[in-house]
Amino acid sequence: MRLVLLGLPGAGKGTQGEQLAEKYSIPHISTGSLIRSVINSGLKLGEIVNAYISKGNLIPDELMMEMLRQRVLADDCRNGWILDGFPRTVKQAMHLDETLKQESSKLDRAFDIRISPQEAVLRITKRRVCRNCGQIYSLEQDLDQESGNCTSCGGPLYQRPDDNVEVAQHRLQVYMEQTHPVVHYYAQSGRLTSINGEQDIDAVFSDLSDAVAVLLQKSKDGGRA
Ligand code: AP5
Ligand code: MG
Numbered sequence: 001m002r003l004v005l006l007g008l009p010g011a012g013k014g015t016q017g018e019q020l021a022e023k024y025s026i027p028h029i030s031t032g033s034l035i036r037s038v039i040n041s042g043l044k045l046g047e048i049v050n051a052y053i054s055k056g057n058l059i060p061d062e063l064m065m066e067m068l069r070q071r072v073l074a075d076d077c078r079n080g081w082i083l084d085g086f087p088r089t090v091k092q093a094m095h096l097d098e099t100l101k102q103e104s105s106k107l108d109r110a111f112d113i114r115i116s117p118q119e120a121v122l123r124i125t126k127r128r129v130c131r132n133c134g135q136i137y138s139l140e141q142d143l144d145q146e147s148g149n150c151t152s153c154g155g156p157l158y159q160r161p162d163d164n165v166e167v168a169q170h171r172l173q174v175y176m177e178q179t180h181p182v183v184h185y186y187a188q189s190g191r192l193t194s195i196n197g198e199q200d201i202d203a204v205f206s207d208l209s210d211a212v213a214v215l216l217q218k219s220k221d222g223g224r225a
Contacts, residue, residue, distance in 0.1 A: 001026060001080040001212065002105065004087070004096075006183055007113035009171045010123035011197045012204055014136050016113065017084040019205050024212070027076050031085040033134060034067060035059060036160075056162055056170035058088055058178060065095045072099065080108075088179045093186070108215050110186040111208060113197040117172050124168045128157040 001024055005013040014030055021028035035053055039046040052059050068086050071077070087093035100106050115123075126139040128148075132155030148157055162171065186192040195207050 001082075001215070002100070002108050003080075003082045003212070004107060004110040004186070005082060005084045005113060006110055006179070006186075007197060008115055008117065008120045008175055009168060010120040010127070011113040011115045012123075012201065013084040013113060015201055016205055016208055017082045018136075020082050020208060020212070023209065024080070024082075026080040026082060028082045028084060029068075029071055029077075029086070031064065031068060031083075031088075034071065054161055054167070056167040056174060058174060061089055061091050061095075064088075065092055068092075068096070069099055073103075087182055090181050090185050093182050107191060108219075109211070110183075110192050111211065112183050112186075112192060112194045113204065114194055115197040119198060120172060121165060121168050124163050124171075125165055127163055128159055130155045131158050132156075 003020070005017055007013050014033075017028040017030060032053075035049050039050045039053070049059050049063070058064075064086070068083075072081060072083075083096075087096050096107065123138065128137045128139060129135070130137070130150035130153060133150060133153045135150050135152050137150075137157060142151075149155065150157060162168070183192065193211050195204060195211070197204055199207075
């Protein structure tokens, strides 16, 4: 199963991507997380990409496309993947289609997790992430206020440097200008499903799982035909 998760910053791509990956035993590939690990690695490339991410701007297409191509061609991706944060421009979307075509495979579906910009800013500023395992938390819902540590691994929680109101507002603007056209790209080719992201996490997951179940059934029926 090859799936793309689209949606405003804070829509829940990471939260849902993790759960879907566990359910279907395929990797969850977050390009934001890939970039953050390059930054933490101390490599020169990290300095270059940090100049973009810290301001809420997109990493240049060529660089991002190469990072992504290497990741999706890795062995653990043979049975599929869930992409979160890629593609973010129409150029990246076309590049993904081309890469898959070369591998004689294709994207199964793009999901657009829809929330309002107001909800996005609220969620982003209340997000905390575990520095060790990457588990995502919300100050609103599930943080152990006493310890402020990750309930899965006990690691320290931190706030992403791009999760302040000012940078978040800019990320929303960048999304509308550069990533929203990707939603149309998939809609026009009949590969888009919209999901209401303003429900609780379990309800969003249930809607996504139902839509994936339909895809799996169709591919089974297609296999029999
Ligand atoms: P990235 O890390 O992908 O950030 P983003 O797209 O802005 O999305 P977020 O991670 O902020 O939100 P999310 O949708 O994952 O929400 P989450 O599940 O955490 O990218 C960061 C940067 O990297 C970009 O700005 C760019 O610079 C660069 N970049 C990345 N990919 C690139 C590309 N392809 N090309 C170029 N540049 C690229 O949830 C958010 C919060 O809400 C959490 O606290 C969570 O607990 C809570 N929450 C989740 N679901 C719900 C719910 N249903 N109800 C209530 N709360 C919820
Ligand atoms: Mg994310």
